[in-house]
Amino acid sequence: MQDHRAAAASDPVAVPDDAALLAAYARGERAAARALADRLVPRILGFAARMLGDRAEAEDVAQEAMLRLWRQAPHWRPGEASVATWLYRVAANLCTDRLRRRRPAALDDVPEPADEAQPGALAGLIAADRAAALEAALARLPARQRQAVVLRHLEGLANPVIAEIMGVGVEAVESLTARGRRALGADLAGRRKELGYDDDA
Amino acid sequence: MTTTPDPAAPRPGPGPEEAALEAAFAAARAASPRPGAALMARILADAAAEAARRDGARGALRRLRAFFRALGGAPAAAGLSLAAAAGLWIGAAPPALLDGVAAAVWAAPAELDFAPLLQDGALEGLDEPGGTDA
Numbered sequence: 001m002q003d004h005r006a007a008a009a010s011d012p013v014a015v016p017d018d019a020a021l022l023a024a025y026a027r028g029e030r031a032a033a034r035a036l037a038d039r040l041v042p043r044i045l046g047f048a049a050r051m052l053g054d055r056a057e058a059e060d061v062a063q064e065a066m067l068r069l070w071r072q073a074p075h076w077r078p079g080e081a082s083v084a085t086w087l088y089r090v091a092a093n094l095c096t097d098r099l100r101r102r103r104p105a106a107l108d109d110v111p112e113p114a115d116e117a118q119p120g121a122l123a124g125l126i127a128a129d130r131a132a133a134l135e136a137a138l139a140r141l142p143a144r145q146r147q148a149v150v151l152r153h154l155e156g157l158a159n160p161v162i163a164e165i166m167g168v169g170v171e172a173v174e175s176l177t178a179r180g181r182r183a184l185g186a187d188l189a190g191r192r193k194e195l196g197y198d199d200d201a
Numbered sequence: 202m203t204t205t206p207d208p209a210a211p212r213p214g215p216g217p218e219e220a221a222l223e224a225a226f227a228a229a230r231a232a233s234p235r236p237g238a239a240l241m242a243r244i245l246a247d248a249a250a251e252a253a254r255r256d257g258a259r260g261a262l263r264r265l266r267a268f269f270r271a272l273g274g275a276p277a278a279a280g281l282s283l284a285a286a287a288g289l290w291i292g293a294a295p296p297a298l299l300d301g302v303a304a305a306v307w308a309a310p311a312e313l314d315f316a317p318l319l320q321d322g323a324l325e326g327l328d329e330p331g332g333t334d335a
Contacts, residue, residue: 025248025252028252028256030248030252033248033249034245037241037244037245037248038241041236041241042234042235042236045234045235045236045240046233046234049234050229055234059236059240062236062240062244063240063243063244063247066244066247067247067251070247070248070251070252071251073251074255127227127228127231127232128228128232130224130225130228130229131228131229131231133225134225134226134228134229135229137225153226154226154229154230154233156230181222184222184225185218185219185221185222186218188218188221188222188225189218189221
C-alpha cells in the first residue's frame, strides 16, 4: 500500500499532489478542497477511529484536523513536509489529547472478546469478525504501540514517516511496532480457531 | 565458531500466529470506516468558511492600502502616525508651555453672551438664500 501511495504521489502527470491541491485551495479554488478532502479524510478518519475506538469522536478529530489544514493553507511551504504526514501528526496529537482526558477507569471501556462459551455461534465468522477482533485487541494495546501498529499495518506508512508523525526515532517505531504485533498476536492466538484462521493455512 | 546463515536457503514461512495477524490486518484494512456525507459536508463547509474569512481579511487589507495610497502613500501614513502620537502625548502629559497658550485662548469672557442674537429680528433672513444682504 505504501509503495502504491508513494508512486502516485511522485507521479506529477497522474494527479495533482496534495501540496498542489492545498495551494489551489489557498488561491480560492473551492474544488481543490473537495479533492483534498476526498483523498485525506478517509485516512485520517480510519486512523482516529482505531486510536479512539469511537466513531463520533473520530469524526470530530477528522473535522478539526482538516480545519487546521484549511487554516494552514496560505502559509504552506511546498516541499517542506508532506501534507498527509502533517495531517496525521495533527490527528495523532488530537487523539492523544482526547485519550488523556478520558477517565482513568478506561479499562472498563475496552471491548471484551466475544463470549468464548459459544463456539457453535462463532463457526461461520467472516472477515468482519476478524476485523472486529483485531479492533478490540488494538484497543487493549498501550496508546503508543497502538498508534505505531495502526500507522504501519493499517495505514501502510513507512517507518521513517511514522517516526516523523510520532516525533520519535525510527528505532523506537520498530520497537513499538514489534511489541504491538507480539501483543496482538498473543491476544488473537486464543481465538485463532474460532475466528477461522486455521482454515486459511 | 559461529555459522553464517545461508541467504539462499529457504526461509521458514510465517507461523500460524503471524499468518493470523496478517489476515486480521487485511480484514481490518478492508473494513476501514468510510466518511459519511454529513461529515464531508461539515468539512467542506469549514473549508468554504475559512476561505471566505481569508477573502474578507484580504479585502480589508486591500481597502486599507488603497486608503493610504489615496492619502499619499507611505510618507502620508508616517505623518499621520506621527501626528496621532503627538496628539496622544500632548493629551496625556501636556507641556508647561501649553498652559499659557490655553489661558490665552480661553481667556475672558468666560461666558459667551447670546442675548443680542435672540432679540427680535436679529436672525431674520438667515434661512433665506442671500441672507440679510437682500
